[in-house]
Amino acid sequence: MALFGKNKAANGTATTSRKTHVGNGRNFHLGTWLRLHGFDIITMVLAGVAGLGIYFAPPAYDHYFPIRFQDGEVIMPSIAVPMQKDLVPIWAAAFVAFFVPFVFFVLFQIRLRSMEHVFTSTMGLLKSLITAALFQVVIKCLIGGPRPHFLVVCKPQIPNGLVGSGYQELYFTRSVCTGDKKEINDAVESLPSGHSTAAFAGFVFLALYFNAQLKLLSAHNPAYWKILLFFAPILAAMLIALAMVMDGFHHWWDVTVGGLIGTACAFVAFRTTFASIWDFRFNHVLLPRTSSLFLRNKGGDANGMGIPSFGYVAGESGQWPVTRDGGWGDRQEVSGGAPFDASMTGGAGAGAGGLFGGSRNNGATANHNVNPSAMHHGDASRAV
Structure with missing residues (x-):
């Protein structure tokens, strides 16, 4: 527990806290956390079971497909490619989409030292993966479509006298298939x-997490390795998706739609876990949860924040990101913010000066009296 037992104050002095203490000034109690998120966990389990049931259900729609021209030529070679062994099994894609982000959640605790951060970030990741999986299996079952190796698996044989449908009566359903x-x-x-859905649901969430914790898109020029680290999960997701095109299990449009589903779920899951997606002042901040079906709390955040919701005020949460570049953690980084969702809020210290105006301090308190000449010369820490 030594990893979670110490925390650094904003002035750089080391402080020791109780084992139940979460880094960045929040108290963590596992029992309370489970009561707050228990109904979500039950819902996620039910969604996962429903997804598995739909996954093993037979296809609902009976697709028509052409087989041959009257002279014997194959009419759709796009569904007649040789069947190959899949390069990435589905269980492996799902495993790495969860395990790789989870490893980084844990590794970042060297700096964050927050049990709540590990638990809640993992919940956000699981929400992305489970939602995306449920979404895609429903579409697979109800819509679907022939795979590139469909005719190889189908082994169609048209009985004498059976007439097809459509143009020149060349379209048939899988009733003419003789395969397994x-x-x-x-x-x-x-x-x-x-x-593709699983890969993008997990790895896009991880890319957003990297951006938030390392402050890649923020008010300072980051190190190049952060850019590479940000794109690494996206590259991994694309490699997994394109591997399915290479081995003949999917068409390009299949992996494109899967990627869009996974990306959308990752964005929503991240935004419901953290205070922002792109606004670098707040996108590392865990959103508070005050009550649930198993815990009714009328006064505020049961985990010690003392507020029922995040007010988008600089320094309100007391949470710091992993990085210390750009003045994070020592009250030096001051910025007008970014023109995205959190910047549109009207709370004190967050919306002052309009969309781009109004200085914000990423330390413990907001400072609205920054000397313009000091900022012009690159010293944003001097204020009147």
């Missing part, structure tokens, strides 16, 4: 790609 029924059902559920 389970493989045939899987082969008509190409859209969207589950691999």
